[in-house]
Amino acid sequence: MNYRSQDILRGAGFANVRALYKADGFTDDELKRPIIAIANSYNSICPGHIVFRQMADRIKEGIQAAGGMPIEFGTIGACDGIAMGHNGMRYILPAREMIANDVEAMVQAHRLDGIVLLGSCDKIIPGMLIGAMRVNLPTILVNGGPALPGHMGQGNPYGGEYIDHSFIQQSEGALRSGDITQEEFDWIENNAVPTVGSCAMLGTANTMGCLAEAMGIMLPGVSSIPAVYSKRMAAAYDTGKAIVELVMKNIRVRDIMTKEALKNAIRINSAIGGSTNAVLHILAIAREGKIDLDIREFGEVSKEVAHLVAMIPAGQYTLLDFYEAGGVPALMQGIADNLALDVLTCTGETLETNLKRAKNLRPEVIRAGKDPVHTRSGIGILYGNIAPEGSVTKPSAIPDDALYFCGKAKVYEGEEEALKSIRSGDVSEGQVVVIRNEGPKGGPGMPEMYKAMKLLVGMGLGSKVCLITDGRFSGSNNGCFVGHICPEAANDGPIAYLKDGDEIIVDVKNGTIDAPFVDFDARRKEPYTYRRKVEGYLYQYAKNVKSASLGAAIPSCEGE
Structure with a gap:
């Protein structure tokens, strides 16, 4: 060949x-052999990526065993958790585009034949997949796997036996409100994250791992294997062998990641109650692969499947429970009637063939369609006069009594101002906290409003206050929240013209978000002028990035 x-x-x-x-x-x-790249996002900062040195060696052994020649190059892999709640978060989503560029540049510069993507955490997996879609070569992704959860049987806020990293921030709110002692808080800090791996709950990292598997670009059953399990090293070896097969058969990434495959992933995202960030990433991946998929269709496809797996923060289970139950294959087998089964996967077989080997070993974790955790879907797209181009929420993580929320606006120009106010006790029950100028352009970088929402939940206000923003949220957030409000404030969106005291209605069941008594056209007579001064990469990012409703992507070809 x-x-x-x-x-x-x-x-x-x-x-x-x-x-x-x-x-x-x-x-x-x-x-004389096919040259296979391992795009490795190893670093010793992010606990989800520490295992990649060992995994890369096993991948190389698999490639060599199958007749390929492995080479390796590095790319960045920033940790959302460490970047959370300060200016560092403004670099996290923009890093996705940097990773995509790294993959494209290294693979094209050296005329490589295939790629193994070695990434785990939040923006790394989608960044690598965006780059792979650009070059359109045989590709397989393998993640580093979730961490084991912390154990906390007594007083567990999720109702089960396990806790996770996100509970630490929530506990800060409980500490400030006097619900726990400093000693209890310190214990949580020291025991919530007992091992390396991506955070044990269903945040964006594990969401995107599961969705990559659902798309068919990861070997079946791999995404939820814990980082510290020996089976993860075996999966790395198997991945190395499998990529050589794909190269020899000339099965390329766009042959696998088709529109139907992406729609399968959207359905799985609903079933697991996955991260709101999946909307950004799947739309950006689709855009790079010239696939016609928009935010409205994302919302419609999401409605096809109910929430079936109650993982933290929307339930008591963790990725460990999900793995023990059978993981993504078991879930897909259970909703096979809702999926496109004839799509090709990186095994060289169809999804239907792969699922013949799947089995649900813990039906209390992976529920049947007739017995859902919630009848509502995992992701909701809301429209209204505040968000005419759409906004994103997570119905599976919103308490029942907050699915309809009417309150008075309390407006903040950015996360820092909001955090200071919340910590000072200035936010009251019944208010709608508005955090604006945090979108892709205005942030810039669309930082997560994770800390603000977690503080409110920890203070007992998770369902008594609603937080809306043109920024993002973490996959680990719960409570009443709406993000990705489009157009963003920096693009003269309606959110820029909200004022303290405006009545806002968030109706998740009916898919609306409105300020019914606000005349936005009249308010635009006084232009919104708030802007952050930025430089370096963030300046270039803010100048070129598209709306969150388009995946917050930077165009990679003429005409986009």
């Missing part, structure tokens, strides 16, 4: 290329 790498490895004219590879220690025999 004529691999594309051979175009720069044959003949006297490319002896210099062969010489450079030989300087790395490769042999003539190896240079």
Whole structure:
């Protein structure tokens, strides 16, 4: 077979290329094989990525065993948790585009034949998939797996046996309101995250891992294997073997990640109660693959499947429970009638064939469609005069008594101002907290309003206050919240013209978000002028980024 790498490895004219590879220690025999890249986001900052040194070695062994030549390059992998609640969060979503560029540049510059994407946490997986969609080569993604959860049987806020990293921030609110002692708070800090791995709850990291598997771009059953389990190393080896098969069969990423595959992932996101950030990422991935999928269709597809797995923060279970129950294959088998089963996967087989081996081992964790956790879907897209281009919420994480919320606006120009006010006790029951100028352009970088919402939940206000924003939320947020309000304030969206005391109605069941008594056209006579001064990469990002309703992506070709 004529691999594309051979175009720069044959003949006297490319002896210099062969010489450079030989300087790395490769042999003539190896240079006749397909050259497979491992795009590795290893670092010793992010606990979800610490396992990647070992995993990369196992992937290489799998590639070599199957007849390929493995090479490796690095990319960044920032930790949302460490970046949370300060200016560092403004770099997290923009980092997604940097990762996509890294993958594209390294793979294209060296004429590589296939890619193994080694990423775990929130923006790393989608960034890698965006880059892979651009180059459209045989591709498999493998994640590092979730951490084991902390154990807390007595007084568990989720109603089960386990806690997770997100509970720490929630506990700050409880500490401030006097519901727990400093000693209890310190115990939570020291015991909530007992191992390496992506956070044990269903945040964006584990959501995107599960959705990558649901799309067919990860081997079946791999996404939820705990980071510290030996099976994760076996999965890395199997991934190395499988990528060589894809290269030899010339099965490319766009052959797998089709529109029907992405719609399968949207349905799985609803079933698991996945992160609101999945909306941004799937829309951006679709855009890069020239797939016609918009936010409205995302919302419609989400309604097709109810919430079936009650994982933290929308229930008592963790990724460990989900793994023990059978993971993504067991869930997909249970809702097979709602899925496109004829889609191709990275095994070289169809989804239908892969699911024949699936089994639900814990039906109390992965519920049947006739016995859902909630009849409502995991993701809701709301429209109204505050969000004419759409906004995003997570019905599965909203308490029943807050699915309809009417309150008076309390407006903040950014997260910092809101956090200071909440911590000072200035937010009261019945208010709608409005945090604006935190969208992709205005933030810039669309930071998560994670801390603000977690503080409110910890203070007992999770269902008594609603938080709306043109920024984002973490996959671990719960309570009454709406994000991704479009157009954002920096794009002259209606949210820019809300004032303290405006009545706001959030009706999740009916999909609306309105300020019924506000004449936004009249208020626009006094233009919204608030802007943050930014420089460096964030300046370039803010200048070029598209709306959150389009995936907060930076155009990669003319005409976008």
